[in-house]
Amino acid sequence: MSDTHSESVGFVRKTFIEPAPPPAREAGAVKWLRENLFSGVVNSALTILSIIFIVWIAVSVYPWFANAAYGTSSLAECREVLEGVNAACFSVLQERGNQMLFGIAYPSEQYWRPLLAFVLLFVCAVPVLFSQYVPRQTLIGTALYPFFAYWLIWGGTLWLSIAILGLLIAAYFVPKVIAGLPDGARSGLGLVVGGATGLLLAYWLAVGGLNLWGLASGFAEGGGTGGMIGAVLFYAMAAFVAVTFIPMGIFTAYAVWQSAERGLLLSTVTTIAFLFVALNFVAGPLAGVLNGIVPIELEAVASRDLGGFMLNMILGTVCVSLSIPLGILLALGRQSSLPFIKGVCVVFIEFIRGVPLITLLFVANVVLAYFFPPESNIDLVLRVIIMITMFAAAYIAEVIRGGLAALPRGQYEAADSLGLDYGQATRLIILPQALKISIPGIVNVAVGLFKDTTLVSVISMFDLVGAIRGPILGSADWAGIYWEAFGFAALLFFVVCYGISQYSQWLERELATDHR
Amino acid sequence: MKKSVILGALTVAGMAAGAASAATLDDVQARGTLNCGVTTGVPGFAEPDADGVWQGFDVAVCRAVAAAVLGDPTAVEFVPTTGKTRFTALASGEIDMLARNTTWTFSRDVDLKFEFTGVNYYDGQGFMVPADLGVTSAADLDGATVCIQTGTTTELNLADFFRSNNISYEPVPIETGSEAVQLFLAGSCDVYTTDRSALAAQRANFPTPSDYIVLPEVVSKEPLGPLVRHGDNDWGDIVRWTLNALITAEELGVTSENIEELAAGTDNPEVNRLLGSEGTLGEMLGLDGQWAMRAIMAEGNYGEIFDNNIGEATNIGLARGLNAQWTDGGLLYSPPFR
Amino acid sequence: MSTISEERLDSGHGGAPSGFKLGMLLNDTRYRSYTFQFIALVLLILSISYLVSNLIANLEEAGLNISWAFLAEPAGYDINQRPIEYDSQSTHARASIVGAINTLIVAFLACVTATILGVVAGVLRLSNNWIVARLMSVYVEAFRNVPVLIWILIIFLAMSNAFPQPRAFRGEAPDAEMWLGLFAFTNRGVYAPSFINGAGSTIFWIVCVLSIVGVFAYRRYAKKLLYDTGRLLPMGWPSLAILIVPPVLAFFLLGSPVSLETPELRGFNFQGGVHLRLSLIALWFALAIYTGAFIAENVRAGIMAISKGQTEAAGALGLRPGRIMNLVILPQALRVIIPPLISQYLNITKNSSLAIAVGYMDITGTLGGITLNQTGRAIEAILLLMLFYLLVSLAISAIMNVYNNSVKLKER
Numbered sequence A: 001m002s003d004t005h006s007e008s009v010g011f012v013r014k015t016f017i018e019p020a021p022p023p024a025r026e027a028g029a030v031k032w033l034r035e036n037l038f039s040g041v042v043n044s045a046l047t048i049l050s051i052i053f054i055v056w057i058a059v060s061v062y063p064w065f066a067n068a069a070y071g072t073s074s075l076a077e078c079r080e081v082l083e084g085v086n087a088a089c090f091s092v093l094q095e096r097g098n099q100m101l102f103g104i105a106y107p108s109e110q111y112w113r114p115l116l117a118f119v120l121l122f123v124c125a126v127p128v129l130f131s132q133y134v135p136r137q138t139l140i141g142t143a144l145y146p147f148f149a150y151w152l153i154w155g156g157t158l159w160l161s162i163a164i165l166g167l168l169i170a171a172y173f174v175p176k177v178i179a180g181l182p183d184g185a186r187s188g189l190g191l192v193v194g195g196a197t198g199l200l201l202a203y204w205l206a207v208g209g210l211n212l213w214g215l216a217s218g219f220a221e222g223g224g225t226g227g228m229i230g231a232v233l234f235y236a237m238a239a240f241v242a243v244t245f246i247p248m249g250i251f252t253a254y255a256v257w258q259s260a261e262r263g264l265l266l267s268t269v270t271t272i273a274f275l276f277v278a279l280n281f282v283a284g285p286l287a288g289v290l291n292g293i294v295p296i297e298l299e300a301v302a303s304r305d306l307g308g309f310m311l312n313m314i315l316g317t318v319c320v321s322l323s324i325p326l327g328i329l330l331a332l333g334r335q336s337s338l339p340f341i342k343g344v345c346v347v348f349i350e351f352i353r354g355v356p357l358i359t360l361l362f363v364a365n366v367v368l369a370y371f372f373p374p375e376s377n378i379d380l381v382l383r384v385i386i387m388i389t390m391f392a393a394a395y396i397a398e399v400i401r402g403g404l405a406a407l408p409r410g411q412y413e414a415a416d417s418l419g420l421d422y423g424q425a426t427r428l429i430i431l432p433q434a435l436k437i438s439i440p441g442i443v444n445v446a447v448g449l450f451k452d453t454t455l456v457s458v459i460s461m462f463d464l465v466g467a468i469r470g471p472i473l474g475s476a477d478w479a480g481i482y483w484e485a486f487g488f489a490a491l492l493f494f495v496v497c498y499g500i501s502q503y504s505q506w507l508e509r510e511l512a513t514d515h516r
Numbered sequence B: 001m002k003k004s005v006i007l008g009a010l011t012v013a014g015m016a017a018g019a020a021s022a023a024t025l026d027d028v029q030a031r032g033t034l035n036c037g038v039t040t041g042v043p044g045f046a047e048p049d050a051d052g053v054w055q056g057f058d059v060a061v062c063r064a065v066a067a068a069v070l071g072d073p074t075a076v077e078f079v080p081t082t083g084k085t086r087f088t089a090l091a092s093g094e095i096d097m098l099a100r101n102t103t104w105t106f107s108r109d110v111d112l113k114f115e116f117t118g119v120n121y122y123d124g125q126g127f128m129v130p131a132d133l134g135v136t137s138a139a140d141l142d143g144a145t146v147c148i149q150t151g152t153t154t155e156l157n158l159a160d161f162f163r164s165n166n167i168s169y170e171p172v173p174i175e176t177g178s179e180a181v182q183l184f185l186a187g188s189c190d191v192y193t194t195d196r197s198a199l200a201a202q203r204a205n206f207p208t209p210s211d212y213i214v215l216p217e218v219v220s221k222e223p224l225g226p227l228v229r230h231g232d233n234d235w236g237d238i239v240r241w242t243l244n245a246l247i248t249a250e251e252l253g254v255t256s257e258n259i260e261e262l263a264a265g266t267d268n269p270e271v272n273r274l275l276g277s278e279g280t281l282g283e284m285l286g287l288d289g290q291w292a293m294r295a296i297m298a299e300g301n302y303g304e305i306f307d308n309n310i311g312e313a314t315n316i317g318l319a320r321g322l323n324a325q326w327t328d329g330g331l332l333y334s335p336p337f338r
Numbered sequence C: 001m002s003t004i005s006e007e008r009l010d011s012g013h014g015g016a017p018s019g020f021k022l023g024m025l026l027n028d029t030r031y032r033s034y035t036f037q038f039i040a041l042v043l044l045i046l047s048i049s050y051l052v053s054n055l056i057a058n059l060e061e062a063g064l065n066i067s068w069a070f071l072a073e074p075a076g077y078d079i080n081q082r083p084i085e086y087d088s089q090s091t092h093a094r095a096s097i098v099g100a101i102n103t104l105i106v107a108f109l110a111c112v113t114a115t116i117l118g119v120v121a122g123v124l125r126l127s128n129n130w131i132v133a134r135l136m137s138v139y140v141e142a143f144r145n146v147p148v149l150i151w152i153l154i155i156f157l158a159m160s161n162a163f164p165q166p167r168a169f170r171g172e173a174p175d176a177e178m179w180l181g182l183f184a185f186t187n188r189g190v191y192a193p194s195f196i197n198g199a200g201s202t203i204f205w206i207v208c209v210l211s212i213v214g215v216f217a218y219r220r221y222a223k224k225l226l227y228d229t230g231r232l233l234p235m236g237w238p239s240l241a242i243l244i245v246p247p248v249l250a251f252f253l254l255g256s257p258v259s260l261e262t263p264e265l266r267g268f269n270f271q272g273g274v275h276l277r278l279s280l281i282a283l284w285f286a287l288a289i290y291t292g293a294f295i296a297e298n299v300r301a302g303i304m305a306i307s308k309g310q311t312e313a314a315g316a317l318g319l320r321p322g323r324i325m326n327l328v329i330l331p332q333a334l335r336v337i338i339p340p341l342i343s344q345y346l347n348i349t350k351n352s353s354l355a356i357a358v359g360y361m362d363i364t365g366t367l368g369g370i371t372l373n374q375t376g377r378a379i380e381a382i383l384l385l386m387l388f389y390l391l392v393s394l395a396i397s398a399i400m401n402v403y404n405n406s407v408k409l410k411e412r
Helices: A002-008 A028-036 A041-066 A075-082 A091-102 A112-129 A136-154 A158-180 A183-222 A224-258 A264-293 A308-335 A339-354 A357-371 A380-406 A409-417 A422-459 A464-474 A483-511 B005-012 B024-031 B057-070 B085-091 B106-110 B154-164 B177-186 B196-203 B233-252 B259-263 B269-275 B281-285 B291-299 B302-309 C002-013 C029-062 C092-125 C130-144 C148-162 C201-229 C236-253 C278-305 C308-316 C321-357 C363-375 C378-407
Strands: B034-038 B076-080 B097-103 B114-116 B121-123 B125-130 B144-149 B169-174 B191-195 B212-214 B222-229 C184-186 C189-192 C194-197 C258-261 C264-266 C269-271 C274-277
Touching: A041 C130, A075 A091, A091 A308, A091 A464, A091 A483, A112 A136, A112 A308, A136 A158, A136 A308, A158 A264, A183 A224, A183 A264, A183 C029, A224 A264, A224 C029, A308 A339, A308 A380, A308 A422, A308 A464, A308 A483, A339 A380, A339 C029, A339 C378, A357 A380, A357 A422, A357 B085, A357 C029, A357 C321, A357 C363, A357 C378, A380 A422, A409 A422, A422 A464, A422 A483, A422 C148, A422 C321, A464 A483, A464 B177, A464 C148, A483 C130, A483 C148, B024 B034, B024 B057, B024 B233, B034 B057, B034 B085, B057 B076, B057 B097, B057 B222, B057 B233, B057 B291, B057 B302, B085 B097, B085 B114, B085 B222, B097 B121, B106 B114, B121 B196, B125 B154, B125 B196, B144 B154, B144 B177, B154 B169, B154 B191, B154 C363, B169 B177, B169 C363, B177 B191, B177 B196, B177 C148, B191 B196, B196 B212, B222 B233, B233 B269, B233 B281, B233 B291, B233 B302, B259 B269, B259 B291, B269 B291, B281 B291, B291 B302, C092 C130, C092 C278, C092 C321, C092 C363, C092 C378, C130 C278, C148 C278, C148 C321, C189 C278, C194 C201, C201 C236, C201 C258, C274 C278, C278 C321, C308 C321, C321 C363, C321 C378, C363 C378
Parallel strands: B034 B076, B034 B097, B144 B169, B144 B191
Antiparallel strands: B097 B222, B114 B222, B121 B222, B125 B191, B125 B212, C184 C189, C189 C274, C194 C258, C264 C269
16 A cells, blocks of 8 residues: 555655644633633523622722721711712721720720730630641640630630639549549449438439429419410420439449449549539639739620620630530431430420520520529629520531441440440541541531621620620611621621631541542 | 538538628628629610729619729629519629619519619600601501610500500511611601600611601600619618609709808708718718718719710700609609608 | 340340340340340439429529410411411410411422423523533532521622612602512512412312323323324323313403402502512522522433433434423433422421511411520420421421332332
8 A cells, every 4th residue: 555655745844843833712811711701602601690680789889988987987978978969888897996996995905815815716726727737735825725725705804714623633543543443442432422422312303303303293283275284294204204213323322333343423423523523613613713823814894785796706715616516416326226315306406496596596595594593693794604605515416327327337346346335436437437528518517607796786786796786886886887887797708718627628628538 | 500611611612692682771781892783885874884884864863873882983783684684683792782773664564573763864755767768756656666665664655655545656676775776767767765864865867867857746645764673662662762862962052062161050950960070971871871961972962863874965965854853844743752 | 236136136035044144134145135225214214204394493493384285375466467367465385376476488389490490590500601601500509508597688788778668669750660560579578479269269279289180181182192193182282272272262351350450559658469578589599599509410410320321322213402301301311300309498498488588477486486585495485486486397208208218219
């Protein structure tokens, strides 16, 4: 064949032609435009519409920003300065920005404290957020952070935080001390602690039984169908308690005493007792004494003086961090094979998830106080923290349940076959994997919860939105302003929430250990 | 049972406020501050200024009580409350007294178990309309859209008024006063209704107050006053007589300026009893002899408080009207200090 | 965790064996689970007793009681949006029902709108069109990351300031005019025309409903025919004809039984027609736009979960991109999308309680708002409120689960 060619063709090319550049409409910006913006009639129409939309937004918004007024002390002055031009009045941020960030009542000369706490939050969050890149020892700093931040924000004496921290550390060593005791001493301790626990429990049950009995008679007197149901229910509970309170006491005493050999139950009970006594009766006086020797004090700030974006941050971080352990317990409870515990967890989770947060906040605001002992008076901020934590825990429990369900059954079986008990299997095998799967979901819940902290404005707390709606828009100077103030609020939330969700996506990629 | 583990731990965490047992006076003195419920912001009556310091007519009552009880008019924690939260805040002991332009009504006094300790402002519900609407009487408001601040007696008065006049209206309930004002100014409603004092106070903030008029009709009686819980009569007495002391002081011509001078002793035995240079009225209250003097010195007597916060010299510009002393033809009539 | 369950199964064959010792309650896995549950039960009873006795002690101290009698008393306040008959002399119970219906109205409207918005935004976000995809990303991120309460307030205040007052429609040369002469967009809401039912209107409406049913029946029949015999019936024009012809015929045969009532400016406000109040619109739009952003993400995730091969296969069969989306991708993606969609519907229902911020009289505004304020019955009112939301949530979950099961992949 080649011979024929070489004879019949006058010219044979010996070298390759240099590749020619693609035609102009198939390269560079033109190609990109053609493929991405004008690939068809519909697409072109969409593109043109979008461009018109963007230009329209830009043209209508730009002058509002560009002509903005600064440095006036009221909206009326702003209007004078602007002379009828429709533009922003950012003076409100200059005048009241601090109130939006820190609330209206936080003493202004103390602003450095929440600011420092805020900065430290990031520093101390690094070991948790980027645990792969930071030595584990730095987690100690994170663990210390809550105590320090509490002192910074609420003030008072640092020694209280230190005392509580110290006692908590001491409590950690209680089980070790018990384990180290000689057998005889441990058995004696078991007898004492067991006896006390049994007595206490029996006493509580007796008092509770009497309460129930009283409630039942109250219902019975009230009459009516509801009264009858209530009476039967509470009489039944009272009867149950009446039958069980002595055996329960004896059994508890026996169980604690028996466990002295292995030490688990005994040390748990002792640790709880230690913590109760330490926190109630030791921490306060100890802090007082220490502060008397070396005073380290900051001006105390009442909880209700907290406000602004700071309050949203506090509620968000505190409630999320408290709700994760609670959520894990609830999720484990819901997956448990013990029907009663499972039932309680299911009812709790489904109830909380079925009602809006706002009704729970109403509960915190107007109902919860009725359920505490008459002489106690729990701070509104604390009541709100309790309710938001419960709310978040229910959602986090569902996320973690998803993670638990996603684990292959083999993992559970492998743990069992290694002879691990429930606690060990959960702690060492199940949870680490389940939590890893759940992280994106938990972050989603956290972001949602952080946004939902604005709802506290509905129950007259001056968080960021509450401060704007209440004192700022209600004041003589700034009544009638809203874009600037709410826009600022929206921007703050956007920055934080967008940041968290970006982090979450990064973490998801980092944690992806499956092979692709 | 009373002291659970959780509560114990919480107390240590330092977040639980003081206990609210029967003796409110002891609690307040032990705590060192008075927890006083106020609104979330009505100009002239209770409003935090740019520094976050609460100012206003209702606030002054709180300060007077704090001065009488604690000797320090600034020892007050102001707790902002909404219409919904105010009563539970008081009932649950979160606040010691409520000075939040709250109308004294039968059901609140009897059914909700509160004790009104007097009246610091005689008010009535009124209507505000833009002047160019051409409305001169509330009877012309058939079919109008009415902005109401919810959580008060206003909704009920309004419903009764329109019902008894057999005219229709469109209610627009709004949670906060500031939003109601915004809607009204934007023309989302024709009429804004609330207590006439608040109408005047809020109108003072409008860009052009003269464009809006308050209609002559007063559709309700609104005696506003501080209140405390039922059941602690000693504490109720202190709040009641602090308010009376402010009113009596004006009647007797005792002002924050001449009070030092008068305290040394005067010819008027009632002034002497009031200021503690004669008799033991303070001791009967469980306070000292100078309680009333401190209360008056906090922000002045009733007349001074009125003039400084909401009087005609301020931009709120309320006339004394019903709130003048009985000697001037008003309703303020304090029982004698005897 | 299975240790316990399996051990318990073992013990299921008989009562307590001989040689039972007290210690076995704690150390023997056969009994330990019962012990734990028993202790949990006792603790639960104890805490209930503790809370309830505190409640009773507190109520006694405040001199209050729990009573539902307030529900039968006259409410005394007016409600602007009344889907059922109501005036200020009606009872608190009726006011609560009005509020409950209002909650359902706004929740329904927002759910429908949010779904449409979410599907459109989710699909467009995956579009090849760079600028449209970017715009949709901006929409999703901007709305997802800002609290819904802020959106509600912004939309509410912006609309009340941006739209004209009803007064602006008055006079010789008004500042504002009605759209098409039918709709008035004011800062008190939108006034739209409504139907006036004359004689014979019932028959007309029945015909309308029947023709809608007819369209579905026809399409079903056509589909069946296609699958059974392969005959393709035309879809478009017969559907349209079935939908339009009978009602039009009925309309003229019955002598125009239904006419339009257009809103008219009389006195202070537009009268007649339907009034969509500002509070409803603000809440509806804010919830729809906010939740739409979440639904868009769900839709996107659902579509991405369908393997690229499906698109390519459909393309190889010669389907156009629109049809690929409608016939191949979306039906499969729906299975992934629906479970999160259910929880978004639940969220809308629960978030509708933020109505309180704009004065929309939903159940939080009536029962949990004015009724609570006027009667002071906080515990009772909030209990009822929670019960209502709980029931609605459970009902939505139940309905959507039934649907979810019906579209579930039927595996052999």
